Amino acid sequence: MELDLTLLAPTLDEMPALARAAEEVGFGTLWVGETKHNPFLPLTLAAEHTQHLRLGTAVAIAFPRSPMVTAQVAWDLQRFARGRFHLGLGTQVRAHIQRRFSTRWEAPVARLRDYIQALRAIWQAWQQRTRLNYRGRFYTFTLMTDFFDPGPNEHPHIPISIAGVNRGLVRLAGELADGFHVHPLHSPVYLRKVLLPALEEGLRAAGRTRSHVRLASTVFVITGTGAARARLREEVRRQIAFYASTPTYRVVLEVHGWAEVGERLSQLAARQQWDAMPALISDEMLAAFALEADWDDLGPALRARYHGLLDQIALYLPFDPARAEEWKRLVGRR
Numbered sequence: 001m002e003l004d005l006t007l008l009a010p011t012l013d014e015m016p017a018l019a020r021a022a023e024e025v026g027f028g029t030l031w032v033g034e035t036k037h038n039p040f041l042p043l044t045l046a047a048e049h050t051q052h053l054r055l056g057t058a059v060a061i062a063f064p065r066s067p068m069v070t071a072q073v074a075w076d077l078q079r080f081a082r083g084r085f086h087l088g089l090g091t092q093v094r095a096h097i098q099r100r101f102s103t104r105w106e107a108p109v110a111r112l113r114d115y116i117q118a119l120r121a122i123w124q125a126w127q128q129r130t131r132l133n134y135r136g137r138f139y140t141f142t143l144m145t146d147f148f149d150p151g152p153n154e155h156p157h158i159p160i161s162i163a164g165v166n167r168g169l170v171r172l173a174g175e176l177a178d179g180f181h182v183h184p185l186h187s188p189v190y191l192r193k194v195l196l197p198a199l200e201e202g203l204r205a206a207g208r209t210r211s212h213v214r215l216a217s218t219v220f221v222i223t224g225t226g227a228a229r230a231r232l233r234e235e236v237r238r239q240i241a242f243y244a245s246t247p248t249y250r251v252v253l254e255v256h257g258w259a260e261v262g263e264r265l266s267q268l269a270a271r272q273q274w275d276a277m278p279a280l281i282s283d284e285m286l287a288a289f290a291l292e293a294d295w296d297d298l299g300p301a302l303r304a305r306y307h308g309l310l311d312q313i314a315l316y317l318p319f320d321p322a323r324a325e326e327w328k329r330l331v332g333r334r
Contacts, residue, residue: 083155174202
């Protein structure tokens with residue numbers, strides 16, 4: 001099981017030091033999310049300041065970008081990182097696509113399938129210097145002149161991961177992707193009863209095996225001592241309440257019989273009663289969605305919780321390079 005590092009909103013000025021520290025600690029992959037900032041720019045700096053650390057988006061939001069735009073930035077970043085780049089894509093949810101990005105929301109699973117196939121067709125045309133002729137349900141690409149063609153890449157294979165919660169996207173990953181990013185709002189029960197069976201459906205449909213898709217996730221952990229641990233426990237409770245209020249993620253609650261809690265959380269979120277939401281996350285729910293352990297016990301505890309379920313894990317904790325020695329111990333005990 002590989003231990004990764006996920007940064008949700010790194011700024012450009014802090015990225016070189018963070019990337020160097022991450023490589024020194026020994027993380028497998030440095031993932032950057034798309035929240036407050038563009039995820040590709042920090043990874044460009046990370047590529048410049050590291051030699052071996054793998055780099056990826058977890059995730060970049062697909063639909064606001066044309067596949068051609070994504071293909072170009074991924075191609076350039078893969079070349080600059082000398083083959084260390086991994087493209088992680090997500091659909092986001094309807095409200096954000098329509099109201100935050102002002103982009104059309106339509107058949108997200110089918111559209112993401114088309115998106116991935118378009119990316120690979122564009123990259124193949126560049127690598128093999130062949131005519132671009134991709135015609136899909138949502139995307140059509142039939143024009144590529146020499147002036148706009150970046151040409152072959154020394155590292156032409158760019159792994160693609162997708163993210164999601166519901167069965168349709170998991171099945172799509174089994175059919176088409178190289179990896180799947182499991183949402184932080186998950187439990188081992190959800191992974192066994194919902195995610196893995198859906199993944200197997202997709203794998204069988206495409207004639208592939210489990211080895212073709214790596215499962216990665218950023219996981220909630222509660223650690224530390226005394227008051228600091230108590231504060232972190234409540235922070236995690238609040239974050240779980242926020243995620244669980246999203247109707248799209250309701251399947252994770254349903255598998256535990258907590259759908260009603262999700263409905264109540266959604267109602268509170270609609271009224272922007274954020275402070276009232278954490279109280280609905282019971283200690284039982286907290287234990288289902290988060291792992292609590294002392295720092296030096298985290299490695300064995302994570303392995304016991306996720307063995308056979310996840311291939312790559314990162315902790316839903318801020319990374320402080322000043323604590324590099326502690327993180328090195330954890331990497332060594334994963």
